[in-house]
Amino acid sequence: MPMNYTYLRAFHEVASAGSFTVAAQRMHVSQPTLSEQVKALERTYGASLFSRRGRSVALTPLGDNLLDVTRRMTELEREAEQCLSSARDLTSGRLRLGTDAPIHAMPLLATLARRHPDVGLSLVSGNAEQVLSDVLEHRVDAALLSNAPADTRLFALPLVExxxxxxxxxxxxxxxxxxxxxxxxxxxxxxxxxxxxxxxxxxxxxxxxxxxxxxxxxxxxxxxxxxxxxxxxxxxxxxxxxxxxxxxxxxxxxxxxxxxxxTESLVCLAGRRQTRLISAVYAAAAPARRKPAKP
Missing domain, CATH: 3.40.190.10 (Periplasmic binding protein-like II)
Structure with missing residues (x-):
């Protein structure tokens, strides 16, 4: 059956604090709510996790084993938060940029390298058809593309005419x-x-x-x-x-x-436009349009 992580977190906090009252204060929930979550976990598995002695609680052998597990889960959760925070703050990660015109991509890469030195950068070049396929198939995060097609799957910012x-x-x-x-x-x-x-x-x-x-x-x-x-x-x-x-x-x-x-445009999948990394690419791209000279 699916694991209820709310109940596991409730167990972990009570087991770590040694008290329902202290754990409830730490979690900013009521003591009855926390108590019911732990009881629901015990009912679900027909198990006893605590020996209740008045206002204090002690772990049963099963509860002691489960605490070892939830400690590891808590540490992994902390690592996941750090991983995602570093992506949010652009202190890690890798950007894959595609282009059908490297001459336009290099200034953008230079700006990104200067603004976000901890982000790895890679550039993949090819013709327009290949680069468009790379964007649609998630092989690159964003791309500089000539005459990007009108496609609802894409977000395109015109840069150079x-x-x-x-x-x-x-x-x-x-x-x-x-x-x-x-x-x-x-x-x-x-x-x-x-x-x-x-x-x-x-x-x-x-x-x-x-x-x-x-x-x-x-x-x-x-x-x-x-x-x-x-x-x-x-x-x-x-x-x-x-x-x-x-x-x-x-x-x-x-x-x-x-x-x-x-028209050379900066293109990405529309659903990924608001991610932190791709937003940084658009912020680094010069929005000014350069128009062709008259023949």
């Missing part, structure tokens, strides 16, 4: 232009992220909406690989403007004829 730009090698004739058209993307070799990335999803959707078909492409699995490929003159890249490296070999060009923008 960005736009997609093309980038070419500085020796490429296209670098002399001030901007590129959508048609330019399909008449030159494109360096594109893999299916599942938000960048690839936006490019595919935009070109399809304009009735354009991709030409020759090279598919890579990271923004760093895309930028390296362009730096090696393998084609034209497309990526978020804020994530473009300062490599002197690369020239960024706005893309006209389409609206290709994305």
């Amino acid at each position: 960005d736009r997609l730009v093309a980038f070419v090698h500085r020796s490429d004739p296209l670098a002399a232009r001030r901007r590129l058209r959508l048609q330019d993307l399909v008449t030159h070799r494109l360096i594109l992220r893999e299916l599942g990335s938000q960048t690839r999803r936006i490019v595919d959707h935009t070109l399809a909406g304009a009735g354009l078909t991709l030409g020759e492409t090279i598919e890579v699995d990271s923004r760093e690989s895309a930028q390296t490929a362009v730096a090696m003159r393998l084609g034209i890249g497309v990526g978020a403007e804020s994530e473009l490296s300062r490599d002197a070999r690369l020239v960024a060009l706005p893309i006209v004829g389409a609206r290709m923008e994305l």
Whole structure:
């Protein structure tokens, strides 16, 4: 049968104090209430835990054995309280952060490390599809995610607004232009992220909406690989403007004829938003929105 912990606590306090009256004062309950709780425990198991001698009580052998148990339970309860208190005060624990844009995640990690030095930090990166799955499957506590879906399971705080730009090698004739058209993307070799990335999803959707078909492409699995490929003159890249490296070999060009923008948001499961650890992440995130420049 289920154990009644209220009755066990009543027994423990009386056994420790050696008196129903003293135990009742310590627990801030009436003496009759405490006495009835102990009697209920004895009735439930058909056992005698105390030998009552006037106003004083003495433990029976069974009661003495049970006191050993409740002492251990009390100590474990104290340890549990300390464990939870340290989580509340952020003096322990580990935060698992996911991201599809490490360049935006690093400042957040730096702020968290400074504010909560006792909390362990780990960062998992991947494309938007992978990161979203990590959030939904509890593999990460929160994530920085591009164009987070409208999903009642999620809480999302928009942080950075960005736009997609093309980038070419500085020796490429296209670098002399001030901007590129959508048609330019399909008449030159494109360096594109893999299916599942938000960048690839936006490019595919935009070109399809304009009735354009991709030409020759090279598919890579990271923004760093895309930028390296362009730096090696393998084609034209497309990526978020804020994530473009300062490599002197690369020239960024706005893309006209389409609206290709994305919003980087801090995302977590809605049901976990108010936990102490995740609340600290949102407090550390800069709420200011950065809007993309006009093409």
